[in-house]
Amino acid sequence: MTGSLARDFYRRPSLEVAPDLLNKLVTVEDARSGRIVEVEAYCGPDDPASHAFRGPTPRNATMFGPPGHLYVYFTYGMHFCANVVCGEEGEAGAVLLRGLTPVAGLDAMRAVRPTARRDRDLCAGPARLCVALGIDRALDGADLVDGDRGVRVADDGTPPPAVPAVSGRIGLRVATERPWRFFVPGATGLSRPG
DNA sequence: TCTGCGATAATA
DNA sequence: ATTATCGCAGAC
Numbered sequence: 001m002t003g004s005l006a007r008d009f010y011r012r013p014s015l016e017v018a019p020d021l022l023n024k025l026v027t028v029e030d031a032r033s034g035r036i037v038e039v040e041a042y043c044g045p046d047d048p049a050s051h052a053f054r055g056p057t058p059r060n061a062t063m064f065g066p067p068g069h070l071y072v073y074f075t076y077g078m079h080f081c082a083n084v085v086c087g088e089e090g091e092a093g094a095v096l097l098r099g100l101t102p103v104a105g106l107d108a109m110r111a112v113r114p115t116a117r118r119d120r121d122l123c124a125g126p127a128r129l130c131v132a133l134g135i136d137r138a139l140d141g142a143d144l145v146d147g148d149r150g151v152r153v154a155d156d157g158t159p160p161p162a163v164p165a166v167s168g169r170i171g172l173r174v175a176t177e178r179p180w181r182f183f184v185p186g187a188t189g190l191s192r193p194g
Numbered sequence: 195t196c197t198g199c200g201a202t203a204a205t206a
Numbered sequence: 207a208t209t210a211t212c213g214c215a216g217a218c
Contacts, residue, residue, distance in 0.1 A: 040210070049210070059205065076211050077202030083210085096210060115213065127211050171210055191211095197217085205208085 002156040007145050010067035014041040014086040014093035019182045021084065021095055021153070022160040025103065028133050029150030032108050034100030034123045035158070037187035040169045041180040042083070044092035049175040052092035062141045063092040070151055072130070072140040079127035080136050084144065084153065098126045098170070098181070100133075101189040109133075125191040161185070167194065 005024065010017060018041040027033040042050040044063070051060045051073065062071040063085055071083040071094055087093035100123035102109055109122045109132040116122045116132075123129035130136065135151070142149035165185040168176050170192070183190055 042210075051210080054206080057206075073210080074204065075209055077204070077209090079202095079211050081210060094210095098210085125211070169210070173209085195218085197215100199214090201212090203209100 002154050004145050004147065004152050004154055005068075007066075007068050010084060010086050010145075011088060012086060013091075014043055014095050015180065017041075017084070017086045017093075018095045018180070019164045020160055022164055022182060022184050023158040024160075025154045025156055026097065026100060026129075026133065027104075027152050027154055028135070030105065030108060030134075032105030032133055033103045034129065034133065034189070035103055036097060036099075036153075037101050037189050038097075038099030038181070038183040038191055040096040040098055041182070042094045042096060043180075044087070044094075047175060047178075049169065049172045049178075050092070050094070052094070056092075060092070063094050064090055065141070067093075068143065068145045070135075070139055070142040070144055072135060072137060074137060075127075080130040081126040082130055082135050082139075096126055097129060099124050099183065099187075099189045099191045100129050101187060102132070120188045122189075124189045128191075165194065 083094040
């Protein structure tokens with residue numbers, strides 16, 4: 001029943017993949033896992049908010065690689081955020097993971113995120129979920145399909161919402177009006193209510 | 195519960 | 207200079 005998503009799942013534009021990623025599971029080596037409840041699509045060269053907008057650089061190299069890999073970047077001098085690379089190789093599409101419902105390994109998550117007051121805050125935010133799951137620079141480029149570095153995205157049979165909630169993306173100064181944030185309404189682990 | 199602000203360093 | 211953020215302080 002539960003298994004890694006196939007490569008072809010990711011071989012589509014990020015705007016198609018993003019809503020389909022809702023309710024899938026992210027798992028890491030030590031069995032910590034969370035259910036994806038909030039994502040944002042980034043559309044490569046067509047998207048002024050995308051790290052890929054100005055073409056390939058050392059930082060965004062993973063985005064320009066094959067789909068189904070993890071793109072991890074460092075920002076604000078202290079945070080890591082994680083994306084799933086989408087589209088054909090070279091398209092540089094990406095889906096940012098913004099919120100998870102903690103599913104397993106809650107004790108380990110609490111240990112690395114002592115500032116989370118409630119369990120619902122453990123993975124509520126793109127940088128928070130990276131800390132909770134132990135995702136950092138070392139996992140940039142990890143293959144989510146074969147799990148070469150322990151990180152996978154799996155389907156346990158829970159379908160995405162028939163009609164996902166949609167909004168503008170968060171934290172941007174450009175292209176804020178594009179409705180490319182998708183989330184499970186009312187879910188535990190959203191980075192913000194709506 | 196909400197709002198504003200400082201931290202902190204890689205990137206272009 | 208800017209940044210795909212977070213946690214704290216202070217106001218209600």
